[in-house]
Amino acid sequence: MEKLLILTHVDESGAALTKASLESVAAGVEFAAALGAELTIGIVGAACEAASNSLAGTAARVLVVAGEAFAQPRYASDAAACEALCRAAGATLVFAPESSRFVRVMPGVAFRLTGFVDTHITALSKGDTLEATRWFYRQRVEAVLHRETRPWFLLLEVGTREPWIAASGQVQVETVPVVLPELRTTVTGIHAPKQDEQTIRPEAKVLFVAGAGWTKKQADGQVHAVEAESLILGFLHTTDASLGSSKSLVDQSGENQEVLKFMTHMNQVGQTGATPRHPKGLSTCCHGEEPHVVGWRFINERRAVNLDPNCGWARGKTDVLYVADAFKVMAKVNALLAERK
Numbered sequence: 301m302e303k304l305l306i307l308t309h310v311d312e313s314g315a316a317l318t319k320a321s322l323e324s325v326a327a328g329v330e331f332a333a334a335l336g337a338e339l340t341i342g343i344v345g346a347a348c349e350a351a352s353n354s355l356a357g358t359a360a361r362v363l364v365v366a367g368e369a370f371a372q373p374r375y376a377s378d379a380a381a382c383e384a385l386c387r388a389a390g391a392t393l394v395f396a397p398e399s400s401r402f403v404r405v406m407p408g409v410a411f412r413l414t415g416f417v418d419t420h421i422t423a424l425s426k427g428d429t430l431e432a433t434r435w436f437y438r439q440r441v442e443a444v445l446h447r448e449t450r451p452w453f454l455l456l457e458v459g460t461r462e463p464w465i466a467a468s469g470q471v472q473v474e475t476v477p478v479v480l481p482e483l484r485t486t487v488t489g490i491h492a493p494k495q496d497e498q499t500i501r502p503e504a505k506v507l508f509v510a511g512a513g514w515t516k517k518q519a520d521g522q523v524h525a526v527e528a529e530s531l532i533l534g535f536l537h538t539t540d541a542s543l544g545s546s547k548s549l550v551d552q553s554g555e556n557q558e559v560l561k562f563m564t565h566m567n568q569v570g571q572t573g574a575t576p577r578h579p580k581g582l583s584t585c586c587h588g589e590e591p592h593v594v595g596w597r598f599i600n601e602r603r604a605v606n607l608d609p610n611c612g613w614a615r616g617k618t619d620v621l622y623v624a625d626a627f628k629v630m631a632k633v634n635a636l637l638a639e640r641k
C-alpha cells in the first residue's frame with residue numbers, strides 16, 4: 301500500500317498554510333482516495349496549531365515540525381524538517397507545492413531518502429499507478445511520467461488546482477522531533493520591492509500585456525512614452541493586474557529607444573520568456589506573433605487591442621480583437637475604473 305505524504309508550510313503570517321500548500325492538500329486528498337493510499341500531511345512552521353485547522357475534513361494523520369528555527373525559509377532547517385516528516389510518515393509518495401521555499405530543498409531531501417524527485421508537475425492522473433504530467437522544452441512537449449522508485453517526490457506547480465477548503469473543527473497533530481545540523485545561515489529579514497513597484501503578480505486575475513506599439517510613433521508622428529507609462533501604471537494600480545511584455549518592448553532599452561522604465565526582461569511573455577497562468581489576458585499594442593503568443597498557453601480568456609485588423613491576434617489567437625487605438629481605449633477604461641472606485 302502506498303503511503304502518501306503532503307508536505308506543506310505556513311505563509312508569512314505564520315498562522316495559515318500557503319495557498320500553494322492547500323492546493324497540494326487538495327491533490328493529496330483526491331489521489332489518496334484514488335490510489336487507496338494512507339494519507340499523512342506534514343506542516344513546517346514556527347507554530348503550526350492555527351494552520352493545522354485548515355486541514356479539517358481531510359481525515360489525514362497530521363504531523364508537524366515546529367519551532368523558531370522553522371519560522372523562515374532556510375535550506376538546512378527546512379531540509380531537516382522535510383526529511384524528518386518523510387521518515388515519520390514512512391512516505392512512498394510525497395506531494396509538495398512548487399513554492400520557492402520547497403523547490404530548493406526537495407531535491408536534497410529526495411537524495412537523503414534515496415528517492416527521486418520530479419518538478420513542475422501540472423496534472424496528476426491514475427492509470428495502473430500514479431501518473432504525473434509536466435511540460436518540457438518551454439511548454440512545447442508534454443510528458444506523462446510514472447516511476448517505480450520510492451519515495452517519489454512530486455513538486456506541484458502553483459495555480460494548477462483549487463485549494464483545499466477546510467471543514468469546521470479542530471485537528472489533532474503529532475509533533476515530530478528534528479535534530480538540526482549546525483545552522484550557518486541566519487535569516488535577518490526579506491528585502492522585496494514595495495507591492496506597488498512589483499509588476500509581476502502571479503496571483504492576479506488579469507495579465508496585462510504591453511507591446512512595442514506603446515513606444516512607436518503614433519498618428520501625429522510623435523512618440524508618447526510618458527503618456528503610455530501613465531496609462532499602463534494607472535490600469536495596474538486600479539486592477540492589481542500583472543504586467544507582461546513582448547520581447548520587442550523589453551529589448552528596446554538596449555537600442556537607445558524610448559522605453560517604459562518599469563519594464564524589465566522579467567516581464568517578457570513568450571517562447572523565450574515566461575508562460576504565466578491567469579484566468580484572463582489583455583494584450584495592447586502587441587502584434588501577437590507566434591513566439592509571443594506561445595507564452596499565453598495557460599491564459600483562458602484573451603482579448604487584444606491593436607490598430608491593425610490583420611495582426612497576429614486576428615488569426616484565432618484571441619477571443620476578441622478590438623481594432624482600436626490602445627491609447628484611447630485604455631484612457632477610457634481607466635476613467636471607467638476610476639468612476640467605479
Ligand SMILES: Cc1cc2nc3c(=O)[nH]c(=O)nc-3n(C[C@H](O)[C@H](O)[C@H](O)COP(=O)(O)OP(=O)(O)OC[C@H]3O[C@@H](n4cnc5c(N)ncnc54)[C@H](O)[C@@H]3O)c2cc1C
Pocket residue numbers: 510511512513514516518545546547548549568569570571572573574584585586587588589590591592595605606607608611624625626627
Ligand atoms: C527565436 C525567437 C524567440 C522569440 N521569443 C519571443 C518571446 O518570448 N516573446 C515575445 O514577445 N516575442 C518573442 N519573439 C519576437 C516576436 O517574434 C515578435 O517580434 C515580438 O513579439 C513583437 O513584439 P510586438 O508585437 O510588441 O512589436 P511589433 O511587432 O512592433 O508590434 C507592435 C504592434 O503595436 C500596434 N500598435 C501601434 N500603435 C498602436 C496603438 N496606438 N494602438 C493599438 N495598437 C498599436 C501595431 O499595429 C503593431 O501590431 C521571438 C522571436 C524569435 C525569432
